[in-house]
Amino acid sequence: MAVTRAGLRALRPRVFLGGGPGWCPRPASSNTSDEFLKEKRAQIMSRGLPKQKPIEGVKQVLVLASGKGGVGKSTTAVNIALALAANDSGVEQRGGRWCGETKSVGLLDADVYGPSIPRMMNLKGNPELTSQNLMRPLKNYGIECMSMGFLVEETAPVVWRGLMVMSAIEKLLRQVEWGQLDYLVIDMPPGTGDVQLSVSQNIPIAGAVIVSTPQDIALLDARKGAEMFRKVHVPVLGLVQNMSVFQCPKCKHETHIFGTDGVRDLAKTLGLDVLGDIPLDVNIRKTCDTGQPIVVSQPQSDMAKAYLQIAMEIIRRLPTPPG
Amino acid sequence: MEETAGEKSNLAGVRHILLVLSGKGGVGKSTISTELALALRHAGKKVGILDVDLCGPSIPRMLKVQDKDVHQCDSGWVPVFVDQDKSISLMSIGFLLEKPDDAVVWRGPKKNALIKQFISDVAWGGLDFLIVDTPPGTSDEHISTVESLRPYQPLGAVLVTTPQAVSVGDVRRELTFCKKTGLRVIGIIENMSGFVCPHCSECTNIFSKGGGEELAKHAGVPFLGCVPLDPQLTQSLEEGRDFIQEFPKSSAFPALANIAQQILDGTSPQSS
Numbered sequence: 001m002a003v004t005r006a007g008l009r010a011l012r013p014r015v016f017l018g019g020g021p022g023w024c025p026r027p028a029s030s031n032t033s034d035e036f037l038k039e040k041r042a043q044i045m046s047r048g049l050p051k052q053k054p055i056e057g058v059k060q061v062l063v064l065a066s067g068k069g070g071v072g073k074s075t076t077a078v079n080i081a082l083a084l085a086a087n088d089s090g091v092e093q094r095g096g097r098w099c100g101e102t103k104s105v106g107l108l109d110a111d112v113y114g115p116s117i118p119r120m121m122n123l124k125g126n127p128e129l130t131s132q133n134l135m136r137p138l139k140n141y142g143i144e145c146m147s148m149g150f151l152v153e154e155t156a157p158v159v160w161r162g163l164m165v166m167s168a169i170e171k172l173l174r175q176v177e178w179g180q181l182d183y184l185v186i187d188m189p190p191g192t193g194d195v196q197l198s199v200s201q202n203i204p205i206a207g208a209v210i211v212s213t214p215q216d217i218a219l220l221d222a223r224k225g226a227e228m229f230r231k232v233h234v235p236v237l238g239l240v241q242n243m244s245v246f247q248c249p250k251c252k253h254e255t256h257i258f259g260t261d262g263v264r265d266l267a268k269t270l271g272l273d274v275l276g277d278i279p280l281d282v283n284i285r286k287t288c289d290t291g292q293p294i295v296v297s298q299p300q301s302d303m304a305k306a307y308l309q310i311a312m313e314i315i316r317r318l319p320t321p322p323g
Numbered sequence: 324m325e326e327t328a329g330e331k332s333n334l335a336g337v338r339h340i341l342l343v344l345s346g347k348g349g350v351g352k353s354t355i356s357t358e359l360a361l362a363l364r365h366a367g368k369k370v371g372i373l374d375v376d377l378c379g380p381s382i383p384r385m386l387k388v389q390d391k392d393v394h395q396c397d398s399g400w401v402p403v404f405v406d407q408d409k410s411i412s413l414m415s416i417g418f419l420l421e422k423p424d425d426a427v428v429w430r431g432p433k434k435n436a437l438i439k440q441f442i443s444d445v446a447w448g449g450l451d452f453l454i455v456d457t458p459p460g461t462s463d464e465h466i467s468t469v470e471s472l473r474p475y476q477p478l479g480a481v482l483v484t485t486p487q488a489v490s491v492g493d494v495r496r497e498l499t500f501c502k503k504t505g506l507r508v509i510g511i512i513e514n515m516s517g518f519v520c521p522h523c524s525e526c527t528n529i530f531s532k533g534g535g536e537e538l539a540k541h542a543g544v545p546f547l548g549c550v551p552l553d554p555q556l557t558q559s560l561e562e563g564r565d566f567i568q569e570f571p572k573s574s575a576f577p578a579l580a581n582i583a584q585q586i587l588d589g590t591s592p593q594s595s
Contacts, residue, residue: 069349070347155495159504190348191458289487
């Protein structure tokens with residue numbers, strides 16, 4: 001018997017909306033159509049958003065943020081990056097020197113409006129371009145660094161609206177030849193706006209560390225920072241209490257200039273760990289201002305050891321890196 | 324002119340508008356804005372504070388009015404009065420949040436819209452000074468604020484810095500921002516300039532010293548003064564004591580009173 005056209009049509013698999021070809025017809029229940037609508041809506045809404053894609057060669061991204069300005073994010077980021085490079089989770093102190101496998105670490109200064117990293121890492125100049133038109137990060141103390149500070153003059157303000165900042169952040173993430181990095185530390189600007197959203201939407205982040213001083217006002221914003229990361233599904237590894245106490249160099253009297261233990265209390269409320277406590281020390285400021293971060297210039301000091309300890313705590317809490 | 328008549332009425336009663344800028348975060352802009360407002364009030368002026376820091380509104384907490392609500396009236400939002408004699412009024416996004424912990428994770432356009440509303444839709448009434456506290460940086464908030472305030476001819480901007488090099492670098496950029504936008508720089512304040520140990524009176528320059536003064540000299544703008552780090556003030560805030568009462572007793576007060584006087588002197592030839 002000849003196969004008619006109608007017969008052929010009956011044999012062809014039927015394709016349903018939202019799914020691939022299949023033999024099973026979609027049941028006309030309201031639950032499935034609700035779910036289907038939700039999925040479709042999410043698909044359409046996500047069309048405008050950047051796709052989250054990892055940076056090639058970078059194993060894990062660590063973000064240092066706070067919400068509040070001036071709590072020491074950049075200072076902590078620089079010293080933590082150096083500590084991560086010198087440290088390994090299985091390392092011990094042998095004869096007063098930290099020994100172990102060194103890691104390759106990159107440092108990205110995402111503070112487009114007030115880039116502090118160039119000064120703190122003692123780096124200046126414009127980045128070179130590779131043959132593939134990627135920017136080569138500037139390197140010092142073994143850390144690959146990239147910052148807006150290398151792309152604009154030191155006195156020139158970056159007076160940009162959010163949209164331009166978004167595209168600048170994308171370039172600083174993707175158009176840089178990072179190479180093979182174990183960790184990329186990103187120093188965030190203060191606030192909970194465009195930069196934070198752009199970074200978390202663009203790349204997968206292994207963990208965020210929130211830095212704060214014990215002061216009430218700073219904690220208010222640190223809390224918002226933690227809330228922001230929760231909203232964008234970035235795991236918060238813990239809090240760092242910075243500028244915790246000041247010891248007078250003359251009489252050794254301790255003054256809690258910015259309050260006492262506020263960060264510890266906040267951590268308890270939010271169910272987070274305190275990764276470490278850094279006192280207010282003139283040497284930390286002096287060494288950063290002169291571009292010789294304390295972890296490299298005074299590695300035996302208590303401050304440097306505090307940063308190294310925090311780095312170890314971070315490594316302990318990061319998920320096992322891929323590959 | 325007709326379209327702006329409604330807008331003009333809300334800021335028409337404000338004699339002088341002052342912006343507090345920095346560029347660097349955490350130098351004490353909000354603290355200085357509040358202290359300046361208190362110092363001006365001490366000098367008998369009626370002051371309003373507009374907190375344009377949408378991501379980190381600190382001022383309601385400092386003045387212990389974070390639980391107050393904002394009410395509506397015919398001409399817009401009524402600012403919150405901080406004291407009994409209604410000589411300090413405050414508007415901040417902190418009053419509009421449901422919970423104080425709510426994070427404002429907004430992109431530029433939304434921030435710009437709210438700032439425009441803050442500037443045109445708040446019924447300030449008659450004020451001698453309106454102090455506008457800004458977030459760090461030179462971004463959407465700053466551009467929108469300066470643009471929206473331009474028709475009202477602000478008195479100018481006061482720049483706050485700490486003495487250390489990284490702060491001074493950012494403030495240098497802010498100075499360029501002011502020049503580019505045609506905003507007059509009233510002067511630079513060097514905050515957290517020196518810490519005097521309460522035990523032995525040894526002065527330690529934790530955040531260095533003199534950076535702000537040098538920058539002012541270098542940039543050719545007036546240097547308004549140094550404000551020291553006062554831990555007692557911070558501690559009293561933490562313990563919930565009244566900032567308005569504690570402030571005149573703190574070691575920062577004389578410096579702030581001096582700065583307020585310089586600003587008042589600067590306005591006297593202009594006042595009608």
